Amino acid sequence: MDPVTVRGLGRCLLCACLAWASAGGAATAQEGTGAPDARRLKVRSLDIQGVSGLDVSQLTGVLATRESGGLLPFLGKDRYYNPRQLQADLYRIIAFLSDHGWPRARVTSVDLDRDEEAKAVDVTVHVDQGPPVIIDKVETFGFDVLEPRDQEAVQQRISVVAGRRRVQGDVRNTRTATLAVLQERGYAYSTVNVLEGEGTAPGHVSLYVIAEPGPQALFGTITVRGNHGVSDGRVKSLLSMKEGQEFRISRVVDTQRRLYNREIFQFVSVNAEPTSTVGAPVPVNVVLTQAKPMRLSITPGYGSEEKARITTTLRHLNFFGGARTALATVRWSSLDRGVRLNVEEPSLFRRGVSMSVGAQYWYADEPAYRSTTKGGRVTFAKQRERSDPVRRRQSLTTLSVTVVDEYEDYTVSEEALNDPDFYDDLIALGLNPNTGRGKGQLLALAVDLQRNTTPNLIDAKGGYLVSAHVEQAGNWMPGAYNYTEYTAEMRKYHTFGNIVVAGKARAGTIDAPGLLAADVPFFKRYFLGGSSGMRGWGRFEVSPLTLSGNPIGGHSMFEGSAEVRVPAFAKFAIVGFVDAGNVWYETLDFHFDELRVDVGPGLRYLTPIGPVRVDFGYQLTRIEGLLVNGELEPRRWRIHFSVGQAF
Structure with a gap:
């Protein structure tokens, strides 16, 4: 610091202290210690004059001397004048301005205006910035x-x-x-x-x-320490780098993220420090501290569709060693309830293929039917993750194959059962026309392919997601059902300044070698409406209707949505959206001139777990004659509450 500036600061502070003493004594009490007394004065205002070219709040934000109060003074914290803090702050002001391009900045004077009645002081600091660099x-x-x-x-x-x-x-x-x-x-x-x-x-x-730049280098020896309960080989199979692979700093960061995301380890440190020999392979040191393997969480919640809900999960993060995860879930809500068990093998035979084995006993109470599902699924998945921070690109491609073996017991809604126009469908479905009940074994093979380039799908601001799903039941597999389902979805997100524009399109169709009503179970039919799409309607309300007006589902569907998300103030954002879609009864039976459309506004509040949202959807194209719970639906609007973006 310039000696002239230091001497100027000393003279400035000396004058301030003399003026303070002549006014009736110095405030010597330290902030935050002891009870307030007659000599402690609140800092009523802090004003820094002579500063231009930057936001003064940036400067005051680094100071120890601060104004009392806040947005609401009676709720704010009291801040007391402390001469030592003020002296240090004068040096902070000069250092801050020097760091921001004014190396010759200096404090010329400090004014302390004391108010004995209010036991407060107004602090004014005068600054000469000097010319910028x-x-x-x-x-x-x-x-x-x-x-x-x-x-x-x-x-x-x-x-x-x-x-x-x-x-x-x-x-x-x-x-x-x-x-x-x-x-x-x-x-x-x-x-x-x-x-x-x-x-x-x-x-x-x-x-x-x-x-x-020096020479290019490779990853050298990978050393793992602290991995009690998980073998070195299993830990290395979870890393983003291998010995002898080209060095990339992003692989070090990705490795740390991957290991933390497994939640097996309480502490993870991944260091790749070059040696003193330039060009030599870079050794990697992985230091781990294992976390407690058992985790219990009880999560209550509320949504406009499922009302009150509670979910209890018990996880074992190192089930029989090898970084396997075991999960037990018990859930209750007005829409669904039951128990699910799942065990995941993160790297089968260390080939980068994960295996998940699950079993469930689950009850679902949907507007069109009620079902009980008992059985299990086995899923094999292969992920390919690519990250290029230089060109700001990343992607995660996942291919999975699932074998389904479940026993289904379901009953159509009372409204559909009592609808005479639905009688032939009940018989074709193999349901008891008096009770509307059906049951059977579902044996199916499903293949899913997904590519995701969004950094955070819960609140995406850029990138895209593309997915495709094919499910085959029957044919060469035994079981009560015989169909093939094809679905595809694409989402795209783009940011303009701080405004996010998001779009989604999804389509699906179900085919069967015989009659659709006979080969495809009722619970596989398509229905639209709800908080995640077609928000002008409730769940299961957009669908083909019987002559009486009851939704009965279909075998082809399309829906699309577009949103504009604009930050408002604090953690709030406003949204404008439009949804369009419909369901048709036959296979590959798309008629885009028959789309149902809704529009509306929404409000978002950002939280650490994702945005809490409320949407108001208004129908531009009504579904004439629609019955909801057996009554003619007069409303053209719906309100939805949920967590996370709609898509």
Whole structure:
């Protein structure tokens, strides 16, 4: 710091203290210690004058001296004047301004205005910023070892810009971000420095971003420590890197994230530190501390569709060792309840294929039917994760195959059972026309393929998701049902400034070699409506109707949605949406001139677990004659409460 500035600070603070003493004594009590007395004065206001070119709240945010109160003064915290804190804050002001481009800034005076009646003091700090340091030009050297597209990425990560102030934070960010590009391309031993040269005039500088990439390197020996209960081989099968693989710094970060996400370990540290021999393979040290294996959680909740709900889960995070996860779930709500058990093998034969074995006893109470499902599923899944932070791309592709063996016992709704127009369907479905009950074994093979490029699907702001599902029951497999189902879905998210535009399209159809009503169980039929799509209607309300007006489901469906999500204030956001879709009875029977449409606004409140949302949907195209719970539905609107975005 300039000696002149230091002497000026000393004189400034001395004058302030003398003025304070002459006014009736100094406030010597420390903030937060003891009870308030006559000598303790609240800081009623703190004003910093002479600062321009930046938000003063950024400056006051780093100071220890702060104003009392808050948005509501009677609820805010009392802050007391402390001369030692103020003295340190004067140095903080100079350091802050110097770091943000004003190296010659100084404090010229401090005014302390005491109010004895209110036992308060108003603090005013006068600052002379001086001229800023302006960047004339920014040049890069040493990055020519990278591909042209990666060199463009380096330029995009340079925070310092010609014609602007030199901010030390931007200089540090530039060094860190450009070094990360080199390390992501295998240059583990690279260094980057930002050097400063003379500019075209006093107070102007030229900045040079200089890289020394060195040779490309590989990952060396991987050492695992602290892995009690999980073998070294199993831990290494969960890592994102392998010995002898090209070095990429993102693989180190992904490895740490993967191990934490398994929740088996309470502490995870993954370090890849280059050795003193430039170009040598980079050793990796993985240090683990195992967490308690048993986790119990009881989660209550509420939604506009399922009303009150409670879910209890018991997890064993290292079931019989090997990082296997066992999960038991007990749930109750007005829509569904039951017990589910699941065991996951994270890496079958260490080939990167996971296996999940599940069993359930589950009751579902839907508007169109009630069903009880007993049985199990076995799923084999292979994931391929790709991450390229340099070009800001990431993707997760998952291929899974599921074998289903479940016994279904279901009954259609009273409204459908009492509808004479549905009598022939009951017989074709093999249901008792008097009770509407059917039962049978479902043996099926399902194949799912999904590609996801969104960083966070719960509240996505960019990327896309594409998925396809094929399910075959019967044919060469025994069982009571014989059908093939095809569904596909695509979601796309894009951000314009701080506004997110999201779109979704989903389609599906079910085919059968014989009669649809005979080969396809009723619970597989398509219905639309609810909080996640077609929000102008309730669940199971968009569907073909009987002549009486009861929804009976169909075998082809399409739905699409578009949303605009705009931040409002604090943690609130507002949404405008439009939904369109319909269900048709026959296979591949799509008629896009018959789409039902709804629009509406929504409100979101951001929480750590995702946005809490409320949507109001209004029907632009009514379904004439629709019966809900046996009564003619007069409303053209619905209100939905839920957690997470609609899609």
